[in-house]
Amino acid sequence: xxxxxxxELRERTGAGIMECKKSLVxxxxxxxxxxxxxxxxxxxxxxxxxxxxxxxxxxxxYLSEDGKLGTIVELNSETDFVGKNQQFQTxxxxxxxxxxEADDTEDFNQFIENGKIGEIPIKDLIAQNIAVIGENLSxxxxxxxxxxADGIIASYVHNASAPNIGKIGVLVSLESKxxxxxxxxxxxxxxxxxxxxxxxxxxxxxxxxxEKKSVLVHRENSGTPSEEDLKNFYEEMALLExxxxxxxxxxVKEVLASKASSPANPIRIVDFVRFSLGEG
Numbered sequence: 001x002x003x004x005x006x007x008e009l010r011e012r013t014g015a016g017i018m019e020c021k022k023s024l025v026x027x028x029x030x031x032x033x034x035x036x037x038x039x040x041x042x043x044x045x046x047x048x049x050x051x052x053x054x055x056x057x058x059x060x061x062y063l064s065e066d067g068k069l070g071t072i073v074e075l076n077s078e079t080d081f082v083g084k085n086q087q088f089q090t091x092x093x094x095x096x097x098x099x100x101e102a103d104d105t106e107d108f109n110q111f112i113e114n115g116k117i118g119e120i121p122i123k124d125l126i127a128q129n130i131a132v133i134g135e136n137l138s139x140x141x142x143x144x145x146x147x148x149a150d151g152i153i154a155s156y157v158h159n160a161s162a163p164n165i166g167k168i169g170v171l172v173s174l175e176s177k178x179x180x181x182x183x184x185x186x187x188x189x190x191x192x193x194x195x196x197x198x199x200x201x202x203x204x205x206x207x208x209x210x211e212k213k214s215v216l217v218h219r220e221n222s223g224t225p226s227e228e229d230l231k232n233f234y235e236e237m238a239l240l241e242x243x244x245x246x247x248x249x250x251x252v253k254e255v256l257a258s259k260a261s262s263p264a265n266p267i268r269i270v271d272f273v274r275f276s277l278g279e280g
Contacts, residue, residue, distance in 0.1 A: 002029070009034055019132075038128070056080045057137075058089065058161065059169035059275045060096040067152035067180055070171040071100035073108075073142040074275050078135040083277075088137070089162045091129050095122065096164075099142050108142035143171075143273045151175040151270070154187025158195045170194045172272040177265050186259050186267070189246060194274050199239035202269050207237055239269065 009020040009031065019038065027033035057076035064070070073096040077083050098117045099108065106115075115122045130137050147153050151174045159167035170191040174183050201207055215233050234241045240253035250258075256267045 005029060005031060009038070055278050057083045057140075057277060058092055058165050059157070059167065059277055060089075060092045060165045061155045061157055061169045061171060062093075062096045062100045062164065063153060063155055064100070067154075067184075068147050069100065070145045070153040070155055070173075071096055071142065072145075072155075072169045072171055072273055072275050073099055074140040074169075074277065076138045076140050076278075077133075082133055082135050082137075084161045085133065086162075087129065087133060089165050091125070091137070092165060094125070095139060096142075098122070100144065104144065104146070108139070111142070112139050141275065143275075145171045145173055145271055145273055147173040147175070147270060149175045149270070150177045151267075152180050152183045152187055154184060154191050156188055156191035156195055158192075167277045168195045169275045170272065173270040174267055175270045176260070176267040178261050178267065182261075183267070186255075190252070190255075190269065191272075193242070193245045193252065194239065194272055196245045197239075197242050198274065198276070199242060199272075200237045202239050202272070204234050204238045204241060207234070211237075239272070 005024055006017060006020045009024060010017060020034070023034040023037045024031075027037060055076065056079055057074065059072065059074045062071045073092065075088070075092045075095060077088060082088050094117050095112075098115060099111050102111050102115060112122055117125055120128075126137055126139070145153055153171055153173045155164070155172075156170045157164055157166035157168070158170075172187060172191045172194060174187050174190070176183060212230065212233070215229070235243070240251065240256075242252050244250045244252050244255050252269075256269070260267045
């Protein structure tokens with residue numbers, strides 16, 4: 001069997017060399033018939049694994065060259081070992097990039113259901129990888145962060161097992177008229193802080209009265225002074241109120257003020273997203 005055909009079929013399907021060779025032999029070298037046979041074989045094996053629980057895997061991030069669009073995706077597997085597998089990581093990278101390039105009105109579930117990578121439907125590509133890897137794989141969630149104003153989107157991946165792939169992924173958008181090169185390092189530091197401190201909102205104003213009341217009632221019953229308790233709650237919830245992880249003394253909002261070129265040109269955190277593997 002022609003080695004070039006075997007290599008092409010492997011590149012298109014992700015199946016093993018012997019599987020590709022066998023399929024081509026059985027189809028008398030017809031690439032499309034071999035592709036369909038592998039596809040059906042992979043789907044059958046994938047269906048047998050579909051009910052298995054997936055709690056491991058990895059988070060991937062992707063940034064546009066102009067720094068105006070960032071994408072983050074979580075892909076789950078059955079074991080932690082597979083989450084570090086090169087083929088799994090390649091699949092995650094392809095899905096993340098394809099979602100990054102998809103129609104921005106399409107949500108992640110629609111993208112997985114209807115999208116393609118090249119000529120291969122994403123669902124089929126996942127099934128083919130399940131067949132080769134031998135574990136159930138499940139795309140859990142994805143999110144895109146857009147920035148239309150001046151500034152950049154920065155990213156950070158914690159516990160990275162490959163470039164832009166790890167256990168925790170963060171995207172954060174910073175609005176400012178300052179040069180992008182001046183914002184990149186700060187953006188990465190803020191993203192690292194978000195990974196470590198896990199804020200829920202940017203500013204105290206985004207915390208609802210119901211959330212404040214709920215926490216205060218609970219903690220006052222434990223005998224904790226309410227004013228101190230509210231301060232601690234703000235630091236737990238609001239990014240700008242948190243002590244910056246790089247010095248543990250200066251609040252994030254003070255770091256932003258110190259890095260701004262002038263009071264008339266502030267640096268503002270517009271939005272952020274943090275995916276921690278397996279949460280929820």
